[in-house]
Amino acid sequence: MQEDIARILLTEAEIKQRVSELGARISQDYAGKDLVAVCILKGALHFMADLTRAIEIPLAIDFMAISSYGAGTKTSGEVRIIQDLDAAIAERHILIVEDIVDTGLTLKYLVDNLGSRRPASLKIVTLLDKPARRAVTISPDYNGFEIPDEFVVGYGLDYDEKYRNLPFIGILKPEIYQK
Numbered sequence: 001m002q003e004d005i006a007r008i009l010l011t012e013a014e015i016k017q018r019v020s021e022l023g024a025r026i027s028q029d030y031a032g033k034d035l036v037a038v039c040i041l042k043g044a045l046h047f048m049a050d051l052t053r054a055i056e057i058p059l060a061i062d063f064m065a066i067s068s069y070g071a072g073t074k075t076s077g078e079v080r081i082i083q084d085l086d087a088a089i090a091e092r093h094i095l096i097v098e099d100i101v102d103t104g105l106t107l108k109y110l111v112d113n114l115g116s117r118r119p120a121s122l123k124i125v126t127l128l129d130k131p132a133r134r135a136v137t138i139s140p141d142y143n144g145f146e147i148p149d150e151f152v153v154g155y156g157l158d159y160d161e162k163y164r165n166l167p168f169i170g171i172l173k174p175e176i177y178q179k
Contacts, residue, residue: 001163005153005170010145012167015127015155018144019047022125023054026095026142031057033093034120038085040110041065042164043099046156047127047144051097062086068106079109094119099156100128103135111138128152128169145169151177 037059039048052061065083094114101107107124115122125142132149151174153159154166159177163170 001166002170004163004173004176005166006173008168008170009147009150009152010155010169015144015167015169016050019050019127020054022142022144023051023056026051026125027054027056030055030059030093030095034091035059035093035095036087036089037061037095037097038089038114039063039097040099041083043156043158044097044127046164047099048097051125060087060092062089064110066106066110079106081113088117089114090118091120093121094123096122096124098124098126098140100130100152101126101138101140102130102133104138105135108136108138127155128157 035057037048037052039045039061041063042065052059062085063083064081064085066079067082068079096110096114098107111122111124123141126140127144129140129143129146130149131146150171151159152169153163153172154169156164157169158164159172163172
C-alpha cells in the first residue's frame with residue numbers, strides 16, 4: 001500500500017498530537033453539557049475513536065453513514081443517508097465528527113438535516129479541511145489541519161475502500177486513481 005503513496009502529508013505523531021489538542025478544547029467547551037459525538041462513517045471512524053478517547057467529559061456516541069462519492073475521487077453532488085442516527089438529538093449538544101471537509105456539499109446537507117431535529121447546539125469537528133475546493137459556505141468549528149487540494153488517503157480516508165488503515169495521511173499517486 002505504501003508504494004501507492006506519493007508522499008506523507010501528516011505523520012502518525014502529528015495526527016496524534018493534534019487530536020489530543022482538539023479533545024482538550026472540546027472537553028473545555030462542552031463541560032457540563034449533554035454532548036453527543038456523531039461519527040460520519042466510514043471515513044471518520046479512526047478520528048472518532050481517537051478523539052473520543054481524548055475528550056475527558058461524559059459523552060454519547062452515535063453514527064451516520066452518508067454517501068456522495070461512490071468509487072470516484074470527486075463528489076457526485078448527490079447526498080444519500082445510508083444509516084441514520086439511533087437516538088433522538090432534540091435539546092442535546094451535537095458534535096459532527098467528520099474526516100474531511102472538501103466541497104462542503106455533504107456537510108451542508110448534514111448540518112441542515114440535523115439542524116431540523118432541534119438540537120441544543122450543532123458544531124463540526126473535522127480532521128482535515130480543504131478550503132480550496134469549497135463550493136458552499138461552511139466552516140468547521142474545530143479543525144485539525146488545513147490541507148492543499150490533493151487526493152489524500154489514510155487514517156480512515158479511502159480510495160475505493162482501500163488505504164483506510166494507514167496510520168498517516170498520505171497523498172495518493174495520481175496513477176492509482178486515474179486508471
